[in-house]
Amino acid sequence: MHATDTLAEADRLMTVCNSCRYCEGLCAVFPAMELRRDFADGDLNYLANLCHSCGACYSDCQFSPPHEFNVNVPLVLAQARTDSYAAYAWPPAFSGLFARNGLAISIIAALSVAVFIAGFIGWADPKVLYTAQTGPGAFYRVMPHNTMALIFGAAFLYAIVAMVMSVRMFWKDIGEPASTLTEGASIWQAVKDASTLRYLDGGGVGCMNEDERPNDNRRLYHHFTFYGFMLCFAATSTATLYHYLLGVEAPYPWYDLPVVLGTLGGIGLLIGPVGLLAAKFRRDPAVMDKQRYGMDVAFLAMLFLTSLTGLLLLVLRETPAMGMLLAVHLGVVFSLFITMPYGKFVHGIYRFLALVRYAKEKRMMEAGELTA
């Protein structure tokens, strides 16, 4: 009946929860569950991606283990969630990358860095590579701007295409029409819910992390990470505009917009991932999908390294170390791009989409158009 044992277990839990409903006010998962009586795989994948893993429903549940009903919603939904990333991976042949994700990402990242270093050594003029470079176009003396733009543009495009294909599969599987994605109200609600991490709050008191004292640390560090990432993205975008529109070439002075955005974002991407990682290691193992630890750690490590190498590059860009640092930084960023569709990055996309659908369902529920 279900594609995997995990989905069968998720079905069992949702049936239990649906006859209990005590957690209804904690997050979006339970109200969405109440709209259904039977749970097909698509429904379960939707609910799994709606769950923010705040842990509240575990510590609030009278049936969590050691009770014989063995209700552990955060754990089972976490497992179903990672399974769903693999199930929707595109091309499907790459879904295996999720199985030992930590290892896969590490190898890809290492290879990517190695290739960039080798490429720099092979192609760049050694006199340029190992001496201090200053002034506009300094980076491009090591690697021509067009080559850089081409390689990264292609990697980025590939990631986008792969993720769009995955998203199409997800959307179809959960049974939602494409038209929902054109509803402004649902999208806007989801943007608000995602950007504030509305449901990562344990129903108001904070997440259940290491003990029964809830706190908001994970939300805070996630904000550092997410907004750090967005600032870095903004930095890259403005730099691109500078280059093509204004014809101003990097490196830019420290007070210029791309550098300011990138530095702030980079700091966020140092603090956030470290905080999240520390929270992960301290968290009650009962609610965590330990087998997929590698995926989370790999993604956090990649973000951290992207930021670290970027910031080092900023600090040391006028020294002879710039060339090699640029190679390492670009290698890390390149692997971050191409592994985006095959790692933890996708959680944000599926969760956002699940929130879009939930926003729609919630509106219909409140208007009385949808009932359990």
Add this chain to the structure above:
Amino acid sequence: MVDLTKRYDVLVIGGGNAALCAAIAARRAGATVLVLEAATKFYRGGNTRHTRNMRCAHDAATDTLSGPYYEDEFFDDLLRVTGGETNEALAKMMIHESKEMLTWIAEQGVRFQPSLGGTLSLGRTNSFFLGGGRAMLNALYLTAENLGVDVLYEAEVIGMEIENGMFLSARVKRGEGHADVRAGSLVTAAGGFEANKEWLEESWGPAARNFLIRGTPHNRGTILKMLLGAGVDKIGDPTQCHAVAIDARAPQYDGGIITRLDCVVFGIVVNKHCERFYDEGEDVWPKRYAIWGRLVAGQPDQIGYIVFDARSLELFMPSCFPPIKADTIGELAQKLELDPAALEKTVTDFNDHVVPGTFDHTQLDDCRTEGLTPPKSHWARRIEQAPFYAYPVRPGITFTYLGVRVNHQSRMMMADGKPSVNMFAAGEIMAGNVLGRGYAAGIGMTIGSVFGRIAGREAAANARN
């Protein structure tokens, strides 16, 4: 580490709502407090873990309550469900105090939400705990610990030294051995005796062996028995309790809310001889929910079967076990290990007596039987559309009402009419004072919170004198 050689001001026995409200109130009044809970940390808080709401009077709608519920109305409801078997003065006091409870309990960290899906009928009167009873307990424990209340788990009290209505010490199990704990005053909040089959059997006879206990296995009435043995006055009738018909496949203990079945009104209920025995459509379900445990308890082998057809399947709240399903009534009977001919006859008989009407499950409709005993007064529709479904049901005991008599201070009264020197009680263990019989949803928690808070406050004051 908790130091058991130290003399506490207030000793609280139990670890549920009543116990924690008492402990917090006593601590806030300046007393040193020790809580002894028989269960493990996970199972702390007995039946309270399974609850979802409490009934408090309020003069205006709130964020989570859809309208006012005045003291008078609450009192009328209580009179109606108990048939007058309540200590009116005490009940009025409780209802009055319940108003303040809404804010007091929120100050202890408990959070509320609007009524849950499927419980709209309680949206005005009952305050629902966000995250349910265990969330509520977690908040109370956190507050108690932050205030400096000492709590011991796996600490069952197995004996008490009481002299002339005065508590001296309690003997508590510690691993293989035990320790004696002294305290200035005592609050007992150790629940009823619903989990004590032998005791239930004393008044219910062998039928009690087939009862399922919806909540904790720890509420065995040991403390109640000790108190009655030490001369505390008894209140209530040992056969009175809250009992509902729950899925017969539920575990013996702690099956909780999810084994509840809300489909009686949509079908017929037969016993093991395939005979109907009560009007399934007598009144709206929330008003009849709590009589079916007793009804099934009165049937042979204490088992019943709710039988309905495909049209009704999605009209009620889902429950945790799937219904038993068959294409014919005969096949259904076989699956239930009932006599197929007998069940077919009962269903045919029933169908033949259903008069035409307009089915409306949201109100008392005109779908009924005519000339059938017992009748089905509402929502009677022919059971004819395959597949057919059934749920086996057994009596599920929620909690018992027999308890210790208390006064307005929650202070125990001795059999000789004198108040106890330093013993107080709250929750199920004294529920019979206001709840002689019957039940109104959410009142169990009201009794625990209101009397718990009073008991804690008074016990603290008592210990200082």
